[in-house]
Amino acid sequence: MSNSSTSFSSSVHGVERERERERERERERERMERSSEEVTPSEAAVLITPRTDPIRGDDRNGNLNPISTASSLRAEWPTIDGPLGLSEQDSVGYARKFFGFGFILLPMLWAVNCYYFWPVLRNSRSFPRIRPYVVGSAIGVTIFTAMLASWALTFTIGGERLFGHTWDELVMYNVADRYGLTGWI
Amino acid sequence: MDQSQRPKGILHSLGEEIIRIITPVSICMFLVVILVSILDADSSSSPSFTTIATIAYDETTSDTEWDKFKGALLNSLVFVTVVTLVTFLLVLLFYFRCTGFLKYYMGFSAFLVLGFMGGEIALFLIQVFNFAIDCFTYVLLLFNFTIVGVLAVFMSKIPIFLTQSYMVIIGVLTAYWFTMLPEWTTWVLLVAMALYDLAAVLLPVGPLRLLVELAISRDEDIPALVYEARPIIDHGNTTIVQRRVWREPVNPESHIESSQNEVSIANVEQGQGDELRAPLMEPLGENMVLEGIGLGASGAIKLGLGDFIFYSVLVGRAAMYDFMTVYACYLAIIAGLGITLILLALYQKALPALPVSVLLGVLFYVLTRVFLEEFIVQCSSNLLMF
Numbered sequence: 001m002s003n004s005s006t007s008f009s010s011s012v013h014g015v016e017r018e019r020e021r022e023r024e025r026e027r028e029r030e031r032m033e034r035s036s037e038e039v040t041p042s043e044a045a046v047l048i049t050p051r052t053d054p055i056r057g058d059d060r061n062g063n064l065n066p067i068s069t070a071s072s073l074r075a076e077w078p079t080i081d082g083p084l085g086l087s088e089q090d091s092v093g094y095a096r097k098f099f100g101f102g103f104i105l106l107p108m109l110w111a112v113n114c115y116y117f118w119p120v121l122r123n124s125r126s127f128p129r130i131r132p133y134v135v136g137s138a139i140g141v142t143i144f145t146a147m148l149a150s151w152a153l154t155f156t157i158g159g160e161r162l163f164g165h166t167w168d169e170l171v172m173y174n175v176a177d178r179y180g181l182t183g184w185i
Numbered sequence: 186m187d188q189s190q191r192p193k194g195i196l197h198s199l200g201e202e203i204i205r206i207i208t209p210v211s212i213c214m215f216l217v218v219i220l221v222s223i224l225d226a227d228s229s230s231s232p233s234f235t236t237i238a239t240i241a242y243d244e245t246t247s248d249t250e251w252d253k254f255k256g257a258l259l260n261s262l263v264f265v266t267v268v269t270l271v272t273f274l275l276v277l278l279f280y281f282r283c284t285g286f287l288k289y290y291m292g293f294s295a296f297l298v299l300g301f302m303g304g305e306i307a308l309f310l311i312q313v314f315n316f317a318i319d320c321f322t323y324v325l326l327l328f329n330f331t332i333v334g335v336l337a338v339f340m341s342k343i344p345i346f347l348t349q350s351y352m353v354i355i356g357v358l359t360a361y362w363f364t365m366l367p368e369w370t371t372w373v374l375l376v377a378m379a380l381y382d383l384a385a386v387l388l389p390v391g392p393l394r395l396l397v398e399l400a401i402s403r404d405e406d407i408p409a410l411v412y413e414a415r416p417i418i419d420h421g422n423t424t425i426v427q428r429r430v431w432r433e434p435v436n437p438e439s440h441i442e443s444s445q446n447e448v449s450i451a452n453v454e455q456g457q458g459d460e461l462r463a464p465l466m467e468p469l470g471e472n473m474v475l476e477g478i479g480l481g482a483s484g485a486i487k488l489g490l491g492d493f494i495f496y497s498v499l500v501g502r503a504a505m506y507d508f509m510t511v512y513a514c515y516l517a518i519i520a521g522l523g524i525t526l527i528l529l530a531l532y533q534k535a536l537p538a539l540p541v542s543v544l545l546g547v548l549f550y551v552l553t554r555v556f557l558e559e560f561i562v563q564c565s566s567n568l569l570m571f
Binding site: 107155 | 305308309329330336
């Protein structure tokens with residue numbers, strides 16, 4: 001959690017970058033250990049197989065090898081950026097913050113949350129700590145978009161027949177003309 | 186099997202890296218051309234639009250060409266001087282370790298560009314298309330868009346795709362603003378900025394070179410608006426590559442790239458426009474050490490946002506004449522970018538990305554407008570070709 005707070009108020013780049021580097025190195029080391037474990041059983045099992053390409057995000061690695069600990073390997077990276085994104089510990093604070101800030105009329109933050117943690121949404125049994133926030137964000141986005149779309153469509157399609165005089169006052173191009181919003185550039 | 190993947194790997198990764206930098210540049214140029222074509226009609230009726238780039242001379246259509254040229258030279262001189270001063274100020278601030286201030290300033294300028302500039306262009310589009318949106322929805326959408334954009338620029342842990350998109354959008358908005366300058370001023374300004382970039386990055390006393398050297402010596406990140414391409418992850422090794430590769434102290438030949446481009450579209454009356462140029466960065470080579478694991482991919486290419494902006498301004502201005510010039514200038518710019526990348530691979534140091542592309546682009550614009558257009562029009566009207 002302190003990591004995520006520093007990532008929000010990063011006034012000293014060097015420190016943040018060092019931590020990132022350390023984390024990345026740890027991840028690499030872990031991953032190289034794991035991948036070396038996986039490779040040998042599969043190579044032993046089949047005579048002539050090329051080493052299969054682990055797909056980016058390493059989602060399939062766990063699935064290929066039934067011996068490996070499937071749940072921890074299947075969705076190794078909670079973010080959509082895979083190894084370039086956050087690790088699981090950082091993600092919890094991040095997801096929580098975005099979920100919280102989305103309530104101040106910022107549904108786009110919820111959408112970003114869902115997009116960023118798409119692997120979490122996809123595998124319904126992984127990342128138990130992050131999942132509530134991401135699912136909450138998804139629900140929030142759908143509800144908000146439904147409300148906003150219904151209002152906007154009512155406004156556009158209803159037009160003057162529905163609203164009468166106030167339609168002219170509310171529509172954006174009239175507001176822009178009235179306050180001269182396009183004139184100052 | 187591994188052997189057969191190796192040669193494919195190098196070509197594959199090299200080509201993919203180049204594509205990953207050319208694609209956003211092309212998208213930015215394309216969007217600016219579309220914006221310029223839709224929101225046209227400003228070519229003849231340029232409103233008296235005083236900014237720092239037109240402070241010395243306000244071009245009117247009734248002046249002679251020589252007067253316009255002289256006025257444009259004056260304008261460009263003023264602009265380049267201001268940019269130089271601001272860049273030196275930036276170097277000074279960076280020297281005194283005010284990186285926090287710089288980051289906040291960057292976020293603030295992104296807020297201005299996205300909020301005000303983006304809002305205004307959205308209003309133009311709404312007026313042109315008579316799109317019946319109400320003010321609450323509009324304000325809400327703009328608010329969301331701006332806040333998420335500032336976060337994307339400010340924070341480091343945002344989806345890469347989102348950060349890249351917002352960089353391109355900021356580039357588009359700023360470039361559109363620049364295309365609203367008078368014509369001669371724009372062209373002379375482009376050439377002047379290309380020469381300035383050349384001087385600032387290559388001369389030992391140039392501000393950008395000082396900035397970059399400071400950043401390397403301290404092993405820090407320059408707070409700047411930089412487009413960073415997604416680094417290639419070698420599938421064979423699944424190693425994670427560090428994104429800020431240029432700060433690896435192991436390799437003394439690391440090329441760096443710092444691009445700081447902030448354009449604050451402040452008051453029209455005061456006429457402010459800060460902007461800083463930046464060189465192009467090259468990915469680190471294969472001899473990077475990563476805890477003894479086999480490597481694979483190199484770091485990501487970074488291109489400064491100023492380069493995006495000026496390329497798009499060039500193409501946008503060409504679009505104000507005709508689409509023929511757009512095609513010619515687009516090809517010239519992409520060729521210039523390719524040449525710059527090759528030079529980068531040869532010289533292995535920070536290079537300015539503007540000069541080759543902009544000078545080629547301006548040359549092609551002039552040649553197309555003077556010679557090619559005449560040729561094509563004559564051929565077409567005589568039903569000879571096309």
